[in-house]
Amino acid sequence: MRRPTARALLATPVAALSLTGLALSPMAGASLPFGPETVAVADYTAPHGGVDESTRYVVTSAAEHDDHFAAAARVDTVRDASGQELVISKTTADRIPAMNSAVAGERAPGFRSFATLAEAEAFIASDRSAEAVQQQLALPAIDNQATVSPWLEEVQESRIRQTITDLSTSWPNRYYASSHGKAASAYLHDAWSSIAGEREDVTVAYDESCGSDCGVQQNVTMTVQGTENPDEIVVIGAHYDSISDTGSGDSMQAPGADDNASATATVTEVAQVALANGWKPKRTVVFAAYAAEEVGLVGSDAMARDHAAQGKNVVGVLNQDMTNYDGGSTDMALMQDNTNTELNSFNSELFDTYLAPKGMTLGTMECGYGCSDHASWTAAGYPASMVSESELFPQLHTTGDALENTGGTADHSVKFAQFGLAFLGEMAKTGA
Ligand SMILES: [Zn+2]
Structure with missing residues (x-):
């Protein structure tokens, strides 16, 4: 049987409507410092409210x-x-x-x-992809310790934990075709806008490239204009949607704390730390929260292809997917397939320079076909890389993907925020 769609709900009496409005609000008790919007029922159009047989x-x-x-x-x-x-x-x-x-x-x-x-x-x-993985790059020297080293000490576990908690408990899911998934995009837009503050060189936007393919979500981006080489773009991102096989639309139960509130939170922390003291990059930086990854890399594919269609010069991409489960033999894994070989070497050097001295370890992993959003950038011809936890959290894509099941802290994600800051500071450098 089809669930009633939004249009059907709008035709119901007022009492039923207000009940529905309550059901679509963020769940009580959650901390929402950035004030996500409550999605109006009228915004929620068919077919995404019911069983989507497209x-x-x-x-x-x-x-x-x-x-x-x-x-x-x-x-x-x-x-x-x-x-x-x-x-x-x-x-x-x-x-x-x-x-x-x-x-x-x-x-x-x-x-x-x-x-x-x-x-x-x-x-x-x-x-x-075939040419992008082999593409020869002019990668910079690792010489920006003056900026990066202090950043690493400014990463706050409590801030990352709060973002994971907000994203994984404010709504039953962040599915691309649910009002909750849309509310999550508004939450991120608000959170990143508050990080951007009043700076005229920083822009937070809904990336429109995906259109209706991303359901009711859109990619969320924060762009920091480069001071010396604004046409050279460094991208650091993570997907924010979630999924499980427990129903469709709003009724799905998919907290997605590790997959992938964790890396959405680490990317947010990277932006928070980097921009806290007015840092300006030489190259343009794009922070990206990708929509609709779990249904086939849909958001990142649209964004990467849009960049290619506009002839944009993306010089390096870092994708993070699942960062908070500390169950592997190394702290982090660097994906070897559908990633650029030279950028992977650069990332290994970054790790040796900044994280290994803190006692952290880096392994390698094969990710497989279409496994996460770096593959979209690679397919569009750009040099991309990807890090994740080295043993995947066994409860991904289930109702058990909750923060308490990865230890209740964001300790492991702190390492990925630090790696993201090293990538950012060394790829984009510090401008005047
Ligand atoms: Zn994921």
Whole structure:
């Protein structure tokens, strides 16, 4: 049976409407320092309130398809520019959460998704990953200790913990097609606006590139204009949506504390620390909170392709996805696939310079096809990198992805905020 959609709800008597309004408000008891907006029922249009049976074309590796997604109807098998065998399959939007949970315990989503077959085929035909991973870069020397070293001591666990708590307890989910997912985007827009303050060289925006493909969410960006090389762009980001296979739309239970309130919070902390004392970068910096990652890297794909279409010069991307579970043999893992080889070496050097002296350790990991948002930048032809916890939190994409199940603190995420600050300070440098 279809759940009533927003349009149906609007036709109901006033008493029912006000009850619905209550249900859409942030949950009582949560701390909301940035005052997220309460999403009006009228903003919440069909089909996202009910079961969304719109068609989605899913692209994944042949192995991934056979292991996890064989129930989706295979449309075509093709090879991409790097020779990898890919499967395009056809499903409906409401089945995506179940597909995502099929890869539970592994990096997910593990696929890209598109509204039409033509878009899926166009993506594969224009995928520039093969050249992007090998691209030779003019990476800077690691010489900005004067800025970076003091930053590392200014990271506050309590601030990261608060952001994780807000994002994972204010609403039942941050699903891309739920009013809560939209409220989460407003929360981040408010939080980042308060970090930006009155500075004229800092802009917080909803990135419009994704349109309705991102459901009721949009990517949220904060851009800090470079003082010397404004056309050279450094991107640091994380996805903020969440998912689980517990229903659709507003009723889904998906706290997503580790996946990925944790890295949304670390990126927010990086911005907080860097901008607290009026720091200005030589290169332009874009902080990004990506929408709709869990349904196939949809938000980051739109943003990366929009940058490419405009001919923008993105010189380096850092993606963080899952940062607060301290269950692995090393503190952090650097993804080796769908990332730029030279940028990975640079990141290893950064780690050795700034974090290893604090006793931290770095390992490597293979992420798989379409596993997180760095793959979108790589596919658009840009040099991208990705760090995450080195053992994935086993309860990702379940109702158990709550802060108390990763120890109740943000201690592990502090390390990722410090790494993000090292990346930021050394890639963007300090301007006058
Ligand atoms: Zn994630």
